[in-house]
Amino acid sequence: MKKLMFLAAFLLLTINVLADEHNNPVPSEGTMTATVIMPLTGIAPTANLTFDVIRGQFRTLTADNRWEFIIKGEPGRKVQVNFFAPVPFPDPEAVGYPALSGKWYGPDNQQIPNGSDVFELKEPNGGFPVDSFFDIFFVLESIDAGGATTLGAKTFKLEINYQYDGI
Amino acid sequence: MKRLILLAVFLGAFSTLFSQTHNDPVDESAQMSAKVIRPFSVENYDDIDLFNLPDVIKGDKRDLEEPVYKVFSIGKESGYKVHFTLTLPNSIEGVILNAQWVMWDTPPDTDWGPFPPTVLNWLYGWDWGENATELLKTDGWIGVKVNSIDAINAEDTGVVSFIATCSGSYVGL
Numbered sequence: 001m002k003k004l005m006f007l008a009a010f011l012l013l014t015i016n017v018l019a020d021e022h023n024n025p026v027p028s029e030g031t032m033t034a035t036v037i038m039p040l041t042g043i044a045p046t047a048n049l050t051f052d053v054i055r056g057q058f059r060t061l062t063a064d065n066r067w068e069f070i071i072k073g074e075p076g077r078k079v080q081v082n083f084f085a086p087v088p089f090p091d092p093e094a095v096g097y098p099a100l101s102g103k104w105y106g107p108d109n110q111q112i113p114n115g116s117d118v119f120e121l122k123e124p125n126g127g128f129p130v131d132s133f134f135d136i137f138f139v140l141e142s143i144d145a146g147g148a149t150t151l152g153a154k155t156f157k158l159e160i161n162y163q164y165d166g167i
Numbered sequence: 168m169k170r171l172i173l174l175a176v177f178l179g180a181f182s183t184l185f186s187q188t189h190n191d192p193v194d195e196s197a198q199m200s201a202k203v204i205r206p207f208s209v210e211n212y213d214d215i216d217l218f219n220l221p222d223v224i225k226g227d228k229r230d231l232e233e234p235v236y237k238v239f240s241i242g243k244e245s246g247y248k249v250h251f252t253l254t255l256p257n258s259i260e261g262v263i264l265n266a267q268w269v270m271w272d273t274p275p276d277t278d279w280g281p282f283p284p285t286v287l288n289w290l291y292g293w294d295w296g297e298n299a300t301e302l303l304k305t306d307g308w309i310g311v312k313v314n315s316i317d318a319i320n321a322e323d324t325g326v327v328s329f330i331a332t333c334s335g336s337y338v339g340l
Binding site: 040041042044045046047048049050051052053054055056057059067069071082086089098100140143145148150151152153154155156157158159160161162163164167 | 190191192193194195196197198199200201202203204205206207244247337340
């Protein structure tokens, strides 16, 4: 009898040891990735061109002029660029300034019809260079001094802003 | 526990304050400049009455003892050159004015008469501002100087009117 009891106890212990514990957490793994891409950077033109205009008159410019911006970023990504016309600087609301007008052009010299467009940062060939870029530029076509009230040099600001598209 | 929660809230607020908002538009700008300059001007200079051509006898030529001038005042922006196109009066009804284009740097009207002007080599146009001194000037006087009236071949008697023209525009604009 004692041996029987001893055996029963021994078997019970073994069963407890070998059986699964109830409601154990079931592990599982999934993989997520985030790609860190290089921030967008730009190079603005530093040309110091000044165009003369006679007060009260409208001047059409025929001389070649371009204000070129270069935008760099992660290859293969797209960038939305917003374009703005030149405005008086530092006060965009200043009165009595001549009015500057012209056109924006994108990569491959295509004219930008609206105030915004999306461009691709092309993938480099063979893995080089490590970054990619495209250029856009503004061509000044005319200066209207019909409403200019004072003589002298007038400064204008030519601006764009840009951000990655679709992220 | 309360302190721990407070710390977590505090750190969370700070993170929001210092981290950049994702994909903010990047601004880029350049400066352009335009210079508004004074319009070039040429006007009859009426302040002096120098253009009284004397009478001439039909069939004669009269050399004037004192030249007679028709004067225009001219104005430009300092530092800029103006190209002039000048024409002398044509023969009218057979009467010829022997004349030259001249200019003054100072007003030609004085109590004792105009200063001797500079005679211009005008035939192919004249540039006001050709040298450094002229380039800086903003005002001048230009005129037709009549030295003689030739009526040898005059067709008739009576008043004869002559026209001299003076026009200019900025160079390089």
